[in-house]
Amino acid sequence: MLLLDFFCPSAHPTDSPKSVLIVNKLRTKPVLDAIHAFLAHIRLRYPHVRVYHPDSGSVADGVDLWQPSEPDHKIDLVITLGGDGTILHASSLFKVGAVPPVLSFSMGTLGFLLPFHVDDFGRALESVFNGSATVLYRMRLACEFFGKHGEKCNDENNSQDWQVMNEVALHRGSSPHLNTIDAFVDGQHLTEAVSDGLIVSTPTGSTAYSLSAGGPIVHPSLSAIVLTPICPRSLSFRPLVFPASSSITLRIGDRSRAPAGVSMDGQVARVLHPGESITVRASAHPIPCINRSSLATSPTVGSEGVPPGKEDDWVRDINNLLQYNATFRSKALTAHHNRN
Amino acid sequence: MLLLDFFCPSAHPTDSPKSVLIVNKLRTKPVLDAIHAFLAHIRLRYPHVRVYHPDSGSVADGVDLWQPSEPDHKIDLVITLGGDGTILHASSLFKVGAVPPVLSFSMGTLGFLLPFHVDDFGRALESVFNGSATVLYRMRLACEFFGKHGEKCNDENNSQDWQVMNEVALHRGSSPHLNTIDAFVDGQHLTEAVSDGLIVSTPTGSTAYSLSAGGPIVHPSLSAIVLTPICPRSLSFRPLVFPASSSITLRIGDRSRAPAGVSMDGQVARVLHPGESITVRASAHPIPCINRSSLATSPTVGSEGVPPGKEDDWVRDINNLLQYNATFRSKALTAHHNRN
Amino acid sequence: MLLLDFFCPSAHPTDSPKSVLIVNKLRTKPVLDAIHAFLAHIRLRYPHVRVYHPDSGSVADGVDLWQPSEPDHKIDLVITLGGDGTILHASSLFKVGAVPPVLSFSMGTLGFLLPFHVDDFGRALESVFNGSATVLYRMRLACEFFGKHGEKCNDENNSQDWQVMNEVALHRGSSPHLNTIDAFVDGQHLTEAVSDGLIVSTPTGSTAYSLSAGGPIVHPSLSAIVLTPICPRSLSFRPLVFPASSSITLRIGDRSRAPAGVSMDGQVARVLHPGESITVRASAHPIPCINRSSLATSPTVGSEGVPPGKEDDWVRDINNLLQYNATFRSKALTAHHNRN
Amino acid sequence: MLLLDFFCPSAHPTDSPKSVLIVNKLRTKPVLDAIHAFLAHIRLRYPHVRVYHPDSGSVADGVDLWQPSEPDHKIDLVITLGGDGTILHASSLFKVGAVPPVLSFSMGTLGFLLPFHVDDFGRALESVFNGSATVLYRMRLACEFFGKHGEKCNDENNSQDWQVMNEVALHRGSSPHLNTIDAFVDGQHLTEAVSDGLIVSTPTGSTAYSLSAGGPIVHPSLSAIVLTPICPRSLSFRPLVFPASSSITLRIGDRSRAPAGVSMDGQVARVLHPGESITVRASAHPIPCINRSSLATSPTVGSEGVPPGKEDDWVRDINNLLQYNATFRSKALTAHHNRN
C-alpha cells in the first residue's frame, strides 16, 4: 500500500541515474555559473549521463531540451538550483505523474526544502551515483475539480491533475467580502467556513502558508493532511490534522458572497464559484527528496559539530530558519551589545 | 483634550434634533416599509423635524435630498436601518468631519453595532427627543497617505480624509506574493512585517476583521489602537495594543514583492506601492452611538431578565453573537437531543 | 509492523468474548442500576460469559473479583460505564501490557471517548458477540523515566510502565516559578522550553489538555505524537506533530527554577527534578475501542438523519461537543429569542 | 480624575529627593558592590539625603532600617538593583498605598522593567536630582477578597490590600482538575471559565504571564485591564481588553472541581474556594517609573544610533528582549554561518 512507503529513511534511489534534468528559476550569474560547473563535472565524472533542461532558451552545449512527451526523455534525477520556489517549480513540472528523485541545491542561502549547498555538489552527486544517498518521500496532494452539479470539470490549465508539494489554498483574493466554504471529510460534512479562505496542506507545507495562518508544524515524514483556516469569522476554528487516507472536499457555498481563487504551491490556478468544489487527497506520487544526511560518510562536520548524517535536517531548519521557540534573548548578551 | 471624552456613558446628545438623516443600504421591502413607518411616525410626533436622505433615487414625499455642502442641511441625528454594514456606510458619509449622533436599527437581526430592533423605534426616538438617550463615543481612525518621498499624496477618492470606524487593512489581495511592510509607532521603527497584510483597528473593529486574524477583543469604550498582522511569516508576531494618542505608520518596503491594497471599513480605497505609506491616528471625530440602555426607563425586561439599562450591550453581544467562550456543550442536553 | 495496524476501520474483535470486565468510577444509583441491568442481560443472553469487576467492594452476585495476576482471569472485553474519565481509568488498569477491546457507555451524557448511550447496551453487545462490531485502535504512549545520570529509574508507582491514552503532561504545579525543559526528538536536541510545562499527547488526547493549551485537533486514526507547550515564555513556540515512530525525551534543565510534576491522563504520577528525564514513545498496545458505527445494522437513525454507520463519530463529536467553528450565531434567531 | 494621569510622559518627580530607599533581592557580590558604590556616590554628591534599606540584616554604615510605620521614614525615591523581580518586590513593599518614584538598575542584564544599566547610575541620579527625569506611570491593580456570602474577607497576609504591577493570576496549581470561575465585569456576568486559571493583568504585565498564555502586548502607557485565560477548555475564549475604569470579579464556581491559588506578581497569596471571589480594579496608586529617556541630555547614543531620549524603551524591549516578530532568519547569513 502506498502510504507505507512515505517514510523510508533508508530508501535508496535505485541504480545509477542515466539522465538528469536541471531546473532553475532564476537566471542570475551565480545560477548560470553553477550550471556550467555542474555540466563540466558531470561530463568528466559521469560521461554517460544525458543532461536535460526544460527550457529551450537555456539549452547549452551538451544539454538537451526536455520534452516530457518523448518516451526516451525519461528522467532519473532532478537537480534544482535556487530557493524553495525552485523545488516547488520542479514538482510542478511533474505535476501529472511520478517524479524522479530530487537533489536540491541552495545558492548560498538556506531554505526549508534545500538540503545542499551548491559548493557541495561533487559529494552530493557522488552519494547519489554510488547508491549511498537516502531519500525522504515528501507527500504530495492531488486535486480534482467539480462543477455546480458535481460533474468533474477540467480547465484549460488542467489544474485538476496538478499535484502540490506545499498546499492548495482557497482565498477571497481581492474581493472585499468573505467567502463561505463547506468542508467535507470523506464525504461527511465537517463545517461551514466563513473566512478569507482555507488551506489544505501537506506536512511539508505546514511550515509555509499554513504556518502563517496559525497551523501546527508537522514533521515531513508523517503522512497527514492539515486543514488550516485563513482569518475565519469564528472564535472556534482550529487547525485540523487528518490521516493521509482522508479526502477533503471544499465546496463554495451557494450563497458565498465571494468566489475563491485557488493557489497551488503559490501559483494561481483558477477561480471557484458558488456551487463549485475541489477534492484533495494524498497523491500516489510523493516527491523523493535526497537527504542532507546522504553526506554522512563525509568527514566534515555540521555547524553545530554534529556529523550531518546524525541530524534531522528538519530539526535544524525549524531552529535555524524559523527561529522556533527563540527564547527571550540571553539578556546579558543584549546588555553587552547595548553598552558597546 | 478629546480623548477624555471617548467614553461618556452619561453623555446626552444635546437638544432635541431638528433634522434627521435616514440611511439604508438595502432597498428590500422590509427596509422600505420601515422607512415609511418612520416617516409617518415622525410627521405625527415630531412635525417640525426635517427628514433627509442621502440618495436622490430614494427621496419620498416629505423627505429632502441631503446635500452635505448646503449649509442649512446640517444633520442632528442619523438613523440607520439595516446591518452592521449600514452603520459603517453612515460613518463613511461623514468621513471628513464630525458625525451626528447615530441611532441604528436592525431589521429583525442583531448585529454588533445595532442596538435597537426596528420594532422599538417609537421608544428609541422618544428617548432621543426627550433627552434621556445616552451615547457611546466610538473612536474612529483618520488616515493620511504619503508618496515615496514622504510627500502627502491625495488620490481621486480623497481616501486620505476617510475616517474609519472598524479598521484600515492592508492586504496583498490577489497577488501571489507576500508583501513587506515597515511599521512605525510615533515615528520609531517597530518591526518589518512579511505577511499577507496588516490591520490597524479601533476597539469597535476589534470584533471585526482583526478578530478573525487573531486579535484580542477590546471594549469599545477604551481609547486604543490595535495592530494585528494577517498571516505573518513569523512565529513571533503578536497583536499589539497602543494608546489612542499613538500614530501608526505603515510603509511598503522598497523590496516588497507585492503592493498592498488598502481597505477602509471593508471598502477598497487604493493601492500602496513600495515606498508609499499610510499614517493612521485617532480621529478628532468619534461616532456618537446611541446606547440600547437608552431604553432603560421602559418597564420591559431583556431576554435574560435584566432591564436593558443595567446591561452592557457589548457583554451581551460577545456572548450572544460571537458565542464567546461557548463552553463545551452541556452534554446531557446533547444526549437528550440525540436520543429523541 | 505495529503502526500499520493503528487504523483498521474494518477490524473486528476476534471471536465471541468469554469474559467481560465491567469498569465504573462513580457509584451513583444510575451507574449501579445500569450494572444490574447489564448483568441480568448477560446472564440471559450470554450465559457462558464470565463477568469480572476490578474492585472487591463492588463484586455482586455472579461477578468475580478480577485479579490480573491470575492466569485464567484473561479478559476478552472491557465494558465501561461513566464519563471519559472512566475509559481513561480502564486504560490505566491495563497500563502495563495489551488491553482488550473496550465498549464504552455514557450514562446519558455524551463524551469524546464514549460512543454508546447506556440504553443501547443490548444492541451494542450484540454487535460485539455476533462479530459485526468494528474497532478504532487508539494509540497509546509508553514512558520511561531516567535519573540525573541517565540511569533508568523506577518508582514505587511503576509509573515508567504506564501507558497513557491522552497525554503525559509536565507542569510546574504550585511552584511559583517557570521550569526549564530540554526537549529532544530521536535523541536530537529540539529546543529548550521555559514554560509552565509541556504536553506529549496522542491524537486521542489532542482534544483534551493539549487543545486547551492551543494544540491542533488530530484525527484519532492518525498515528502521531503531538508536543504542545503550556504557557511558554516565548513568542515562537508552536505545537509540533511528529510521526508515531519518534521518541520524545523531556529533561528538566539543570538550572530549572522549578521541578515538574508528571501527570499521566490526568493522574499525578511523580515529580521530575533538574537533570531527570522522561522518554515517551508510541506504545505497542493501542486501545481497541468499539466504534459507534458498529450499530450500523440498526434501522434507527442518528439525530441528523444519518445512519450512525455512515458517520465518523469524531466529526460528530468535534461539532457537537467542542462546538467546533460554531459560526457566529444565526442572528435572526437570536433576535427572535430576545424579543420574546 | 485619576486615570488621566496614568501617562504623563513629561511629568517630573517633584523636588529633589531627601530620602532614598534601596531595594535588592539578590545579595550577590555584584549587587553588594553596587550598593557600596551607590552609597559612596550619594554621600559625596547628595550628602543631605538619608538612605534607607528595608531589611535589617543588610543595613550598612550610613543606612537606616526602613520602618514604614514611622512617620519620618517617608521615602522620596526608590532605587532597585537586580532583575524585573526586584522592581516587583519594590512595588510589593508599597502594596498598600502610594509608591514613590522608582529608579531601576539592571545588574548588567536587561529586563523589561529596568531602564538603566548600573554603570549609568551617576547620570541617572543626576537627572532625578536636577528635576529633568521623566516618569512613566505604570498602572497597578488593587484587589478585594470576598467570602461565600459576599462578605469582605481579610486574611492574615492582608492580601486584599495588595496592589500588583503585573497581574493577579488564579490557577489550579497542583490540583489535577480544572477549576470553574465565573467572571463578571462591572457586576455583569461575562462568562464561565473552565480552565487552568485566569489572569487579570496590567499593560505592564501584558509581557509577563499573560503573554505566555496567549495575550496581546499592550503598551504600558495605556490604561487598560487585560483578562487572559490559562488553558481554557473552550475553543472560543479570547483575551479581552477592558478600560481601566472596569472592575473585574472572579468567583470560584460552586461546583468547581478545584480551588484556585491566587498569585500576585508571582507571589502566592492565598487560595480561593468555591463561592469565594476576588474583585480587581485599577488602583489609585500607579507606580511612577523613571524613564530611560531621562538620560536624553547625555551626549552618548543608544546602540542603534538613536539618542535614548528619542526612543520608546518599550519598542526597544519588545524587539530586543522578546524578539518580537523576529523575521525568519536572514538566510544568507545562516548559510554563511553554517559553512564556516
Ligand SMILES: NC(=O)C1=CN([C@@H]2O[C@H](COP(=O)(O)OP(=O)(O)OC[C@H]3O[C@@H](n4cnc5c(N)ncnc54)[C@H](O)[C@@H]3O)[C@@H](O)[C@H]2O)C=CC1
Ligand atoms: N502569508 C503567507 O505566508 C503566504 C505564503 N505563501 C507560500 O509561498 C509558497 C510559494 O513559495 P514561492 O514560490 O517561493 O513564493 P515566494 O517567493 O513568495 O516565497 C514564499 C516564502 O516561503 C518559503 N517557503 C516555501 N515553501 C516552504 C516550506 N515548505 N516551508 C517553509 N518555507 C517555505 C520560501 O522560502 C519563501 O521564503 C506557497 O506554496 C505558500 O506556501 C504564499 C502566499 C502567502
Ligand SMILES: NC(=O)C1=CN([C@@H]2O[C@H](COP(=O)(O)OP(=O)(O)OC[C@H]3O[C@@H](n4cnc5c(N)ncnc54)[C@H](O)[C@@H]3O)[C@@H](O)[C@H]2O)C=CC1
Ligand atoms: N476575514 C474577515 O473576517 C474579514 C472581515 N471583514 C470585515 O467586514 C467589514 C465590512 O463589513 P460589511 O461591509 O458589513 O461587509 P460584509 O457584509 O462582508 O460583513 C462582514 C461581517 O462583519 C460583521 N461586522 C462588521 N463590523 C463588525 C464589528 N465591528 N464587530 C463585529 N462584527 C462586525 C458584519 O455583521 C458581517 O457579518 C470590514 O470593516 C471588516 O472588518 C472584511 C474582510 C475580511
Ligand SMILES: NC(=O)C1=CN([C@@H]2O[C@H](COP(=O)(O)OP(=O)(O)OC[C@H]3O[C@@H](n4cnc5c(N)ncnc54)[C@H](O)[C@@H]3O)[C@@H](O)[C@H]2O)C=CC1
Ligand atoms: N486545562 C485543561 O484543559 C486540563 C485538562 N485535563 C485533561 O483531563 C484529562 C483527565 O480527564 P478526567 O480524569 O475525566 O478529568 P476531569 O474529570 O477533570 O475531566 C476533564 C475533561 O476532559 C474531558 N476529556 C477527557 N479526555 C478527553 C479527550 N480525549 N477528548 C476530549 N475531552 C476529553 C472530559 O470529558 C472532561 O470534561 C487529562 O487526561 C487531561 O487531558 C487535565 C488538566 C487540565
Ligand SMILES: NC(=O)C1=CN([C@@H]2O[C@H](COP(=O)(O)OP(=O)(O)OC[C@H]3O[C@@H](n4cnc5c(N)ncnc54)[C@H](O)[C@@H]3O)[C@@H](O)[C@H]2O)C=CC1
Ligand atoms: N508561564 C509563565 O510565563 C509564568 C510567568 N510568571 C511571571 O513571573 C512574574 C514574577 O516574576 P519574578 O518574580 O521575576 O519571577 P521569575 O524569576 O520566575 O521570572 C519570571 C520572568 O518574567 C520576567 N518578567 C517579569 N515581569 C515582566 C514583565 N512585566 N514583562 C516582561 N517580562 C517580565 C522576568 O524578567 C523573568 O524572566 C509574575 O508576575 C508572572 O508574570 C509566573 C509564572 C508563570
